[in-house]
Amino acid sequence: MKNLWNPWREEHVLGREEKYDYCIFEPPTEGSDSKEHLLLYRDSHAVILLNRFPYANGHLLIAPARHIADITELSSQENETIMELLQVSSSILRGELHCDGLNIGCNLGEVAGAGIASHLHFHIVPRWEGDHNFMTVVNEIRTIPVHIAHTFDQLVPAFRELFQIRHPQR
Template identity: 45%
Template sequence: MVYIADTHQPDERDCPFCHATEYPDEQSLIVHRGSSAYVLLNLYPYNNGHLLVCPYRHISTYDEANAEEVAEIGELTQIAMRVLTGAMGCHGFNIGMNQGQIAGAGIAAHLHQHIVPRWAADANFFPIIAKTKSLPQLLGDVRDRLASAWPEP
């Protein structure tokens, strides 16, 4: 309910994406750190392995990203797709950015791209009847699996 009810948009002082990099990767669910962007698991996933690619800089929209950030966000997205396919056997992806709170960005103040792995049979009756999404793996376990599958630079 905190996630749904909180309408505050963080600045650099209280932004979870800015502060995630200050903690150990396992604690922050960071899968990989690049030079201008990093990859972490979504704390509120739509599906198992739901990743976010974030620039380190606290910027809110894609048009504020510099050329280096745009290139690395794209490269990390490609690698993440390969890692998710190899480590989790997904069949497809939903990839996108919600730009602005009105467009559905939960944290509109810090740019992030969603990479949601999909499987042929990943929908079940839970979301309809129980208003619950079933995720059969713990976030920490998924983070460890994807981090160990991430290729060395």
């Protein structure tokens, strides 16, 4: 029998995860990325974070930088930026993690499944052939084979390069 270790999920599973006094999509840090906050990319229009409680390795969250709750509140520039970042992030995930597919979605409102309904965000979940087995169905447990800190280190260079391409003057 093999052990599946996902120690960073323990606090979440037990309902004891750290409560933040700020919106996770507005981390109180300077710069375009932060490992502490799992922030891979930030500019004046949008942010990209690794999901602290992922469905799969490399699960990203893309949100407008502005605190809004609904897709209908996006400005044209925010909408354009987020769609572009969804495209580029998909390419980065395929290139860096070699995933076989991606789930991309957005839950609007608590009743629709939004865990943080007050700040609009999109999910990109990498998928691999056979990635979820009986564990999810039988025990409602997901297995994630790579530590989130390693995934951050693997992805952040590509997002730093993206930031430099989009903002060459910085």
